Amino acid sequence: MITLIPYFSFGQNIDDLLNAETKVGRTYETAAFKTSRVINGHSVEQMSANHLDLRIEHRFGELNGGLYNLYGLDQASMHFSLEYGIKDWLMAGIGRTNINKTYDGFAKVKLFRQTSDNSIPVFLSYMGSTEMFTSHWTDPTRVNKFSSRLTFVNQLLIARKFNENLTLQLSPTLIHKNLTPTELDANDLFALGFSGRIKVSNHVSLSAEYFYDFRSNRSTINYHNAASVAVNIETGGHVFQLMFTNCLAMTEGGFIWGDSNGDWTNGGVHFGFNISRVFSFDKKRNY
Amino acid sequence: MTMKKNLLLILAIVLSTGAFAQKIYFTKTGKIIFDSTTPMENVHAENEQVTSFIKTTDGEINFAALIKSFKFRNALMEEHFNEDYIHSDQYPKAVFKGKILDFSKVDLSKNEPQKVTVEGNLTLHGVTKKVSTTATIHPENDKILAKADFEVTPAEFGIKIPSIVREKIAKTINISADVTYQPYKK
Numbered sequence: 001m002i003t004l005i006p007y008f009s010f011g012q013n014i015d016d017l018l019n020a021e022t023k024v025g026r027t028y029e030t031a032a033f034k035t036s037r038v039i040n041g042h043s044v045e046q047m048s049a050n051h052l053d054l055r056i057e058h059r060f061g062e063l064n065g066g067l068y069n070l071y072g073l074d075q076a077s078m079h080f081s082l083e084y085g086i087k088d089w090l091m092a093g094i095g096r097t098n099i100n101k102t103y104d105g106f107a108k109v110k111l112f113r114q115t116s117d118n119s120i121p122v123f124l125s126y127m128g129s130t131e132m133f134t135s136h137w138t139d140p141t142r143v144n145k146f147s148s149r150l151t152f153v154n155q156l157l158i159a160r161k162f163n164e165n166l167t168l169q170l171s172p173t174l175i176h177k178n179l180t181p182t183e184l185d186a187n188d189l190f191a192l193g194f195s196g197r198i199k200v201s202n203h204v205s206l207s208a209e210y211f212y213d214f215r216s217n218r219s220t221i222n223y224h225n226a227a228s229v230a231v232n233i234e235t236g237g238h239v240f241q242l243m244f245t246n247c248l249a250m251t252e253g254g255f256i257w258g259d260s261n262g263d264w265t266n267g268g269v270h271f272g273f274n275i276s277r278v279f280s281f282d283k284k285r286n287y
Numbered sequence: 288m289t290m291k292k293n294l295l296l297i298l299a300i301v302l303s304t305g306a307f308a309q310k311i312y313f314t315k316t317g318k319i320i321f322d323s324t325t326p327m328e329n330v331h332a333e334n335e336q337v338t339s340f341i342k343t344t345d346g347e348i349n350f351a352a353l354i355k356s357f358k359f360r361n362a363l364m365e366e367h368f369n370e371d372y373i374h375s376d377q378y379p380k381a382v383f384k385g386k387i388l389d390f391s392k393v394d395l396s397k398n399e400p401q402k403v404t405v406e407g408n409l410t411l412h413g414v415t416k417k418v419s420t421t422a423t424i425h426p427e428n429d430k431i432l433a434k435a436d437f438e439v440t441p442a443e444f445g446i447k448i449p450s451i452v453r454e455k456i457a458k459t460i461n462i463s464a465d466v467t468y469q470p471y472k473k
Contacts, residue, residue, distance in 0.1 A: 014341070014342050014347055017471070018340055018351050018384075024379045027355060030369060031367075031370040047362075116376075164370075164374075202372070278363040280362065
């Protein structure tokens with residue numbers, strides 16, 4: 001009896017025991033994109049609980065402004081926002097852009113996450129936002145209602161990380177504007193976004209984004225779908241996105257609605273950048 | 288002595304030697320901290336789900352840590368660590384397999400910290416390197432407490448630090464392990 005106990009465990013190889021105890025199980029995929037935006041539009045990424053993202057976004061003038069406007073650098077539109085992870089699956093943000101002096105607020109909800117064993121093959125998130133422009137009415141003599149200032153955006157984000165380097169995303173989007181530019185325009189727009197990113201090195205990736213607008217009745221004669229390409233550079237707590245885009249606006253009701261979108265074929269393209277800085281307020285991560 | 292008392296005595300001996308005779312100790316809640324502090328950025332992560340075994344016949348010791356269990360204060364930093372530096376999808380575990388060289392001089396019946404030297408192979412990011420460090424072993428009742436500190440450089444494990452963040456990440460990373468072993472019962 002006394003000799004039995006040591007004998008029992010003596011023959012065991014502790015390296016085999018270690019392997020048996022640390023099997024890698026099913027895990028959730030992470031880092032489908034570098035940041036919460038692919039370029040202009042949302043990605044399936046969002047802030048973790050108690051993390052704050054301070055974002056500053058700039059779009060310069062059109063490249064075809066020529067040397068006189070220093071290829072657009074003389075003009076700048078901007079959007080800044082504070083975006084917070086309330087839960088790991090829920091984030092909310094508020095922002096403001098100088099285009100029509102517009103405020104925006106959004107919430108993003110993570111519904112599914114892709115798993116390593118493909119039992120869930122995609123990431124799926126919902127993004128809903130409201131935009132309110134506060135610039136003076138263009139026609140003050142008209143009966144102008146407050147509700148006319150509002151735009152509503154509903155968007156599903158469906159992404160698959162095919163491998164470490166490639167992620168593709170579809171973004172079906174429904175936009176409702178209470179007030180359209182003219183009576184010819186429908187109040188509702190359905191658009192489908194196609195976007196993706198390719199990692200070119202550990203810290204640099206390329207991304208592209210295109211929103212196809214299915215509206216048939218719009219007043220804009222030379223409408224151009226939103227199309228953008230960007231380089232994303234991640235440096236620890238910062239993510240920089242440098243882009244060329246035909247969109248001046250940085251909120252969905254602006255760039256997908258697209259009345260001010262330029263024409264890629266004649267240089268109606270803006271240089272721009274997004275800067276994201278993430279701060280952690282997670283007290284549980286008390287290191 | 289009566290037969291009953293004899294039996295009790297034998298039982299007592301069996302139970303007490305049972306604790307000493309245990310040859311394998313283990314933990315699944317060991318703690319490993321890594322720290323790279325520079326004036327620009329504190330990169331600090333903790334993993335409290337480290338599995339480790341120690342064999343008290345010859346001082347053989349091993350550790351395994353799932354990379355994704357390292358928790359950072361900044362979740363984004365954690366994501367970048369996994370995705371861009373240590374590639375945890377490809378290399379999900381860090382494993383150390385080694386030996387306490389002077390284990391013969393450790394007295395497991397002495398309830399006090401005892402200095403030892405540990406040497407072995409650390410496998411990280413698909414690269415295996417020999418590491419050696421001093422550690423303390425502290426037997427306490429039927430448990431064994433162990434602590435060790437050592438330094439590694441990202442470069443020796445093939446982990447590239449791009450020039451743009453080089454100021455934020457220290458050249459050498461401190462790794463410390465703090466584990467409490469319990470007798471292993473299969």
